[in-house]
Amino acid sequence: MSTTDGTDPARVAALYDDFGRHWAHGTSPLYEEWALGIAGDRELTTRIAGLSRRLRQPNLLFASARWAGSPLAPFAQWREWLLAAWDRVLDIAKERSTQTNEPNRCATLLPVISRIDGPVALLEVGAAAGLCLFPDRYAYEYSTPTRIRRLAPSADDRRVNLACRIDADDVVPDRLPEVVWRRGIDLNPIDPRDPEEVDWLATLVWPGPDHDRRVERLRAAAEVAASDPPEIIRGDLLETVTEIAASAPHDATLVVFHSAVLLYLDAAGRERFADIMDGLAAEVDRRVVWLSNESRGTLTAVDARVPADLDTSRRFIQSVDGAPIALAGQHGATYETSAFRGR
Structure with missing residues (x-):
């Protein structure tokens, strides 16, 4: 039937x-x-x-x-x-729509963004309230098998505290990025200054003791975003990403990133987005880094470069410019690179 x-x-x-x-x-x-x-x-x-x-x-x-x-x-x-x-x-x-805005995902974006030389411009696809557009304004605690590393904007600025387990010392970020521009794209942008909209984001957090701290982080991050709201452009990501990317400053490296967004497109839409990303640097005439966190089965070309027997349950495949580099926990709590070293 x-x-x-x-x-x-x-x-x-x-x-x-x-x-x-x-x-x-x-x-x-x-x-x-x-x-x-x-x-x-x-x-x-x-x-x-x-x-x-x-x-x-x-x-x-x-x-x-x-x-x-x-x-x-x-x-x-x-x-x-x-x-x-x-x-x-x-x-x-x-x-309404599913707009899971998990600021702790910044802990899995930072290992890539922090290693880019010079200032960066951030463009998040599927940004919701833009809580992941502030990786430079959150405090981090990274734990590895041998040490704990902490980073913060300043000694007294720890309004949002993010934690992540990393499987190798050399992957841990040692600095926060210099972010000079931040924009987002979303079909239904959320205003972090609107308490009801923030309440909806909190409702999207799953129930359970493991998630109570996620709600606390989300509300704290919403306060950061509300104090300096990023511009979130209402629109279809396929139709708007090139135009918005072209408005980023030329003297900064543009990082286009997303987490659990492309799965909402059909297969043809995902392939079209990948094609746009492949040609974006030439189209907008500046350096572009494409940073993707998506579940297995979303991007065919990325999946083809992932070991077939690798368990990716509850984790995103993180890729940079189409090359997989890590498994990122869906809520930012873990970051694993061992499966991709030497490939």
């Missing part, structure tokens, strides 16, 4: 099963239970299969339910609530 848009409920079941087993597992027990519960529930998978591709996203459905007041309850109880509130949850999902 397929729904009217041609989507098989079995594909929805597979989507939610993958989310529960490979993404929520070990980090959000409640979301794991909800996702696996939906995967085994024919009524819910059929309902979800009838929605648009965007509305099928587990994180959007779960966050919209929580925004509507759902209990953080076991699946059987939550299912009854969801069915009763189905229309209200869908109305919220149609108005």
Whole structure:
């Protein structure tokens, strides 16, 4: 059986099963239970299969339910609530989007950005509120097998504290970058000065003890962004990235970066974006670094250079100009380079 848009409920079941087993597992027990519960529930998978591709996203459905007041309850109880509130949850999902703004991801961007000579200009694709556009204004604690390294804008500026485990001493950043320009692109930009919008970002953070600190970091980072809001341009990334890149200062290295964004494009859109990035430096006549954090299966050319037997669960493949260099934890807590050394 397929729904009217041609989507098989079995594909929805597979989507939610993958989310529960490979993404929520070990980090959000409640979301794991909800996702696996939906995967085994024919009524819910059929309902979800009838929605648009965007509305099928587990994180959007779960966050919209929580925004509507759902209990953080076991699946059987939550299912009854969801069915009763189905229309209200869908109305919220149609108005909002998954814009997970995790500032701790800056801890996995910094190993690359900090090694660029001279000033840098930052352009984030899928920026939401732009909380990842301030890697120079956060404090970091990197732990390696042999030491702990701390970095901060100044001794008394530790409003946002980020932590990350790195697998090698020589990868740890030793300085913060000089950022002279920052812009973002998003279909639905979020104003970090708007408390309700920040509350929505907080709702997108998964429930569970491992994530409580993420909410605290997010709100602290939103205060940093609100004090000097970056310009987030509303638009389609495929249509706007070249024009915005061309407005960056010529005397800075432009870093175009994104995390968990391209998976929302179809395969043709992802390939088109990769082609744009390949030719961007020539198109805008300046030095460009393309820094990508995306899950396996998103960029075909990157995947082809990743060891076939490498476990990438709950981690992004980080690539620079299309070459994979590390596995980055989805929320910025880990950074692993060993699989790519010597390749």
